Amino acid sequence: MxxxxxxxxxxxxxxxxxxxxxxxxxxxxxxxxxxxxxxxxxxxxxxxxxxxxxxxxxxxxxxxxxxxxxxxxxxxxxxxxxxxxxxxxxxxxxxxxxxxxxxxxxxxxxxxxxxxRVSKVYCDWSRGIWMKQATPKYAFMAWLAARDRLSTLDRIAKWSQGTVTTCVLCNLGT
Structure with missing residues (x-):
């Protein structure tokens, strides 16, 4: 105070x-x-x-x-x-x-x-993810995806050098 x-x-x-x-x-x-x-x-x-x-x-x-x-x-x-x-x-x-x-x-x-207070933009997608009937595991994954925080291969490549960035399904470069 x-x-x-x-x-x-x-x-x-x-x-x-x-x-x-x-x-x-x-x-x-x-x-x-x-x-x-x-x-x-x-x-x-x-x-x-x-x-x-x-x-x-x-x-x-x-x-x-x-x-x-x-x-x-x-x-x-x-x-x-x-x-x-x-x-x-x-x-x-x-x-x-x-x-x-x-x-x-x-x-x-x-x-x-x-x-x-600092007013921020209203988050319109939150009610679609954080609802009563949502399974917590899936709601958390959807929240990470909406915030662009999923551990995708392109993001992992930024974190650690030397990571292979070829696609695991088709073996082509990303």
Whole structure:
């Protein structure tokens, strides 16, 4: 599960209301993504925002540095100035989950699974081979033949060098 953490992060986002429940550095609320990953530890120092501050605390912090040398930090300051006007003190922050049609407030296990899995072509011959009345030995042989995995003479010749490839019935070359 921990190995899939980076994939799971792409399915979760926060929409700002009042900014009190959203972490400034560790939640995905910005257009740029999770700020601790974008700016790193040096960004935390350069911005002058506490490591565990909420978005509301970061916006209302008057002691943080406003002028920066790098363009990404200047862009973050511009984004923060826009957020100041958009914060709504009466509304809570909302968790959003990625769906096929974009981010929504409800989570769907089915849609998440469909977005994660690799869909393959439908196998239309399987019901003809794997049926209730089939003899397992013959069903297995038919399955091998359908998958082109039978140990025919041409396939055996590829595996081992020096195999005689003449036909056993008519003694002609294949």
């Amino acid at each position: 921990l190995k899939l953490r980076s994939i799971a992060k792409t399915f979760y986002k926060r929409e700002l209301g009042n900014g009190r429940q959203t972490s400034f550095w560790f939640d995905n609320w910005s257009e740029k993504g999770v700020l601790s990953e974008v700016l790193g530890d040096r960004g935390i120092i350069d911005m002058g925002v506490a490591k565990y501050a909420t978005v509301e605390e970061a916006v209302l912090n008057t002691r943080r540095r406003k002028r920066h040398r790098t363009s990404i930090l200047k862009d973050m300051e511009a984004e923060l100035s826009v957020i100041v006007s958009n914060l709504r003190s009466e509304e809570e922050d909302v968790s959003l989950w990625r769906r096929k049609s974009g981010y929504r407030k409800t989570f769907s296990t089915q849609e998440t699974w469909l977005l994660l």
